[in-house]
Amino acid sequence: MADPILRWAGGKRQMIDDILSRLPPLTDFNDYYEPFFGGGAVFFELEPSNGHINDINPTLINFYKQFRDNLDYIITANNRLDDDLSRFNSEEKMKDFYYTRRREFNELQNGRCEDKLREAVLFLFLNRTCWNGLYRTNEDGDFNVPMKSKIIKTESIKGNLKRGHYALQNTTITSKDFTFIEKEVGKNDLVFLDPPYQQQSDARHFDEYQPGGFDEERQKELRDIALKLHRRGAIVMITNSHDAKNLYTNHDEFHENFRIKPIKASRSINSDSSQRSQLGDTDIIVTNSPQFWDHKDFDNFR
Known part of the structure; x- marks a missing residue:
């Protein structure tokens, strides 16, 4: 496995164990889709041989x-x-x-x-x-x-660059709006969705770094597509801020078919290291992954 090639704001390296422990093994899914790729921490840990990675940022994808x-x-x-x-x-x-x-x-x-x-x-x-x-x-x-x-x-990261290069072989790489997954994802495919976070309490929002932002309507659109993929038989995981929990729990059908796990993760955008604090639950993992359906540490928030 490789570490991410790039340093990227909002990356999931510090949550990687929580994420991987709630995903099925490589042998239990078909294609892998990650439409908000960024630094790609989950992809590089999994190293799927049938990956589809995407990001709206064309320079990153190039x-x-x-x-x-x-x-x-x-x-x-x-x-x-x-x-x-x-x-x-x-x-x-x-x-x-x-x-x-x-x-x-x-x-x-x-x-x-x-x-x-x-x-x-x-x-x-x-x-x-x-x-x-x-x-x-x-x-x-x-x-x-x-x-x-x-x-x-460069020399200090050369080994990881080579491992990352190997992981990307035979990977489909695109720059589209995330909604393409609605048509492409099939039964038993795995979809990892890490959208720009919905934030209410932080002064600085992750969606500031994406032109046009990612507002509440887009968050709802993503949730609804995730539900459609669930009905199709796909395995779906979403990460978001803890502030976004009501987006998922207030939708009855979604709440009946997905489970939510709160996560404590420190914020690292602030240039002042003293402000990179960990204050309670900051993130959530939302998934329909079947082997964790009755996992005792998933909360319903109701």
């Missing part, structure tokens, strides 16, 4: 496609960028180099230069060197995250 098909080139190019960066003897010059590469990335990303492979090279470089692995854009769609003080060198 990275995964290029990474699947051009690993050696991306690693070599990132090693060169590390060498170039290490030649500077002042923080100011290192930042100048970073912001020059960020500007180049934004030009490629916004279609002013057609070089998808170079875009992917710079995507990995910026993810390794930007603050907290955050992917954030301004109103013009330009990536605008500043440089961090301590970068992650």
Whole structure:
């Protein structure tokens, strides 16, 4: 198994044991679908041979496609960028180099230069060197995250990059709206849904990082599609914020067929480490996974 290739806000690494212990083994499902891929922690742990991964962010998806098909080139190019960066003897010059590469990335990303492979090279470089692995854009769609003080060198993660590359082989990679699963998912397929969180109590919402956001109507649409997939015989798991529990418990048919598990997970968006606290239940896992139907630690919230 591999760790995620990218650092990604809202990733599920700290919840991975809770998630995996409530999913069926690889032999018990057909195709695997993850339509809100992000950093893909669950996918890289499972390493399904029949995966369908998707994200609405086309730049992220271009990275995964290029990474699947051009690993050696991306690693070599990132090693060169590390060498170039290490030649500077002042923080100011290192930042100048970073912001020059960020500007180049934004030009490629916004279609002013057609070089998808170079875009992917710079995507990995910026993810390794930007603050907290955050992917954030301004109103013009330009990536605008500043440089961090301590970068992650390519050589230090080369082994995991290779494992991630192997996991992506024979994987279908797309960039569509998540609703495509309504037509494609079949009986005994496994669907892991990790949408931008519905938040009420946090000042900073995860859906700030997705253009157009992911409002309550979209959350309901996702819930209703999950119910349709359940009726079809698919295995479905959803992760969301604890604040979203009523979305699922107030719908009678959904509540009768899915179980909910509250999870304690710390928040890590804040730049002040003292504010990355764990205050009670923060997340929920919602699933119809049959082997955990009577699992004693699932709550009904009623």
